[in-house]
Amino acid sequence: MRPLAMITQYLPEFNLFHLLVVCIAFALGGFVKGISAFGLPTIAVPIIVFFMSLPAAVAIMTLPMVITNFVQMIVSGHIKTSIARHWRLLLGLFIGLPIGVFMLSTVDTKYLLIAVGSFLILISGLEYFGVSFSFLGSHERISGPTVGLAAGIIGGITTLFGTLPVFFFIALGLEKEKFIAAVSVMLFGGSIFLLLSLQSMNFLKPTEIAYSLIGLGPLFAGMWAGTKVRHLIDQKTFKKIVLGLVCLIGFIMIYRANT
DSSP states (O other), X not given: OOHHHHHHHHOTTOOHHXXXXXXXXXXXXXXXXXXXXXXXXXXXXXXXXXXXXXXXXXXXXXXXXXXXXXXXXXXXXXXXXXHHHHHHHHHHHHHHHHHHHHHHHHSOOHHXXXXXXXXXXXXXXXXXXXXXXXXXXXXXXXXXXXXXXXXXXXXXXXXXXXXXXXXXXXXXXOOHHHHHHHHHHHHHHHHHHHHHHHHHTTXXXXXXXXXXXXXXXXXXXXXXXXXXXXXXXXXXXXXXXXHHHHHHHHHHHHHHXXX
């Protein structure tokens, strides 16, 4: 019996068109992640949501996020250094994620998404045009866990828990490779907690897991291509790309809130 026939036999809800959508979304999201170390759910979730529900899209993204972030964290290195410096942010993130997952099933999140999206567009624009937020670094003991908690709540609802920490790392002025390491550690830890939170709320279904596992091939191909591109760009260009992605995330959040 062919593999796809076996899958459809045991998973009646499995749909080849949905699988194609997931593979395309994963390939594009993987390419962006390869360049910037983040952005997989930013690109992939909106594409999937056009054809499937938001809870299904969140569930499909979670397992690939764990696997890809683990690989990227190991490759980037600086793991102990990143944890030692950013443990307060990570703690806030881990507390916020279960809260966000609970809100995903119980709360109308429209206005939260609009507010956060508008905020991201504003701060990425200000940073791009030279308004520095480096003062966050001098108050890192307070700003770190605050950013982490807010990011966790947002991430439990949307899977986009990396957005605020990414901006925070930019404000700290981390150079490209340390930035990649800090983001990778943060995303891996956060994706583990998101996976556990979703499982506790019974969001993870066998069909979504099947889409996730089959989509890993296109995802890693996209990451490989994106990583090649990242090695060809300088620090200034890298920062512009990251800020552009943060701004894009803001617009996506506003769009999602109105759909």
